[in-house]
Amino acid sequence: MFFDSNTIIFVIVNHMNTIPVHININPELYKKNPESSDLGKRIITKSIEMIHEIGFEDFTFKKLGVEITSNESSIYRYFESKHMLLVYLINWYWSWLEYRLAYKIQNIKSPKEKLEIAVDLLVQEVINDNDFSSINEVLLHKIIVDESSKAYHTKSVDTENEKGFFKCYKRVVGRVSELVLEYNPDFEFPHMLISTVIEGAHQQRYFSQHLPSLTDFEKGKNNIVRFYTNLVFKALNIS
Amino acid sequence: MFFDSNTIIFVIVNHMNTIPVHININPELYKKNPESSDLGKRIITKSIEMIHEIGFEDFTFKKLGVEITSNESSIYRYFESKHMLLVYLINWYWSWLEYRLAYKIQNIKSPKEKLEIAVDLLVQEVINDNDFSSINEVLLHKIIVDESSKAYHTKSVDTENEKGFFKCYKRVVGRVSELVLEYNPDFEFPHMLISTVIEGAHQQRYFSQHLPSLTDFEKGKNNIVRFYTNLVFKALNIS
């Protein structure tokens, strides 16, 4: 049985809310698979907590080593650099999202409904999902919002892109763009629309916390989801 | 005569293309005004070139010192840190944009036309504008596209926001949001719409260079401007 790297392997267990899922990450992103050992899992779990808490710039492998009562040098046996760890986490997130998307739309026929579900998934806050494995998805989503742009705003984007570091993200944009075209085959800019929505939603969440005058965020009113859902369907309706 | 910090002072000279304009930057952003000396101007001119060329992370005051045949320590007398220099440049850009916006819509009555002009200004590429002063606006715009998110994705956003470091940007979003409401007073999310358009357009330009599959960019077809102009007016038309 073959899977290309970054393939999602999943098993949907009927009539259950908790779905055993294994998210397979491109082995080029790590030196040793962190899923393969207890130390590796602690690295992932704690790094998510720490990056969320102190921010990516202040996060170091030395500090992480102290927190997991291990050593800086041991962490380097799993990840080449803290940048690679961030890239790993981001890929994990997008693989997980792709899996949830496939699951949620699997039995739905209506293109409109499928697109609605997709947009909601892309812009909605992540709520506690009985975090399976070593990953706290709620915190991971916050890292995506706060830090993910740092993964591709680097001098090395181009070479890293060639190596497939952003594959998962690009695949999600590709899949949802297909849903856009299913709904309106004449729309000229499906990728722009979807990447605008994804990045926009993340930024609006960030702005709502730090630069609220750039938003019209109001707590409990779901404005971000309402705004982007509206935006998508107004953009796609033939005027 | 009083001006609050970050106020734009401008003199519009009739029947001329080149408009003498003085962009006034919040003095809290620098230790010594770089406009006040030859060395200061060289710092600005060369830092724009260097940040554009090698990226913000690899840019250092030491390297800049070599390039302008001056010294690292002398640059520190103008700017507290390279971060503050970036914030300065970003404020300069938004002040300049606010000035151009005011100039372009000054005699226009139609709310629709005003908004069209504003959106075009926000998302269009910057073309060579007889660069007055020590600033190459074309390169500066590229820095905004590539690097500006680094100015506010930091641990210190909140305190810096309180100090007014992002005032110019917020004011542009505010003004254009007013134009949105002039055109459609019932629209619920003017700030979200405008900040989405601004940041989105920057990202699409970045993606078009580095992650083109996230866009539908085609050279010479002005897709970014067409996409965002459409998006705005479709979002604002009462369905």
Next chain:
DNA sequence: ACTTAAATAATAGTATTACTATTGTTTTTT
């Protein structure tokens, strides 16, 4: 022209970061 002050340049030094390399000590596997 002379003094003073201001601006700039040169040098040195610091703490921290993002690593690499080496060696020793546990665990785990066979």
Next chain:
DNA sequence: AAAAAACAATAGTAATACTATTATTTAAGT
């Protein structure tokens, strides 16, 4: 019980992002 793999501890490196001090040049005032 031996061999291998994993991990921990330590040391070391080049670079960064600064600060501090001193020396030199340039400009300004009288």
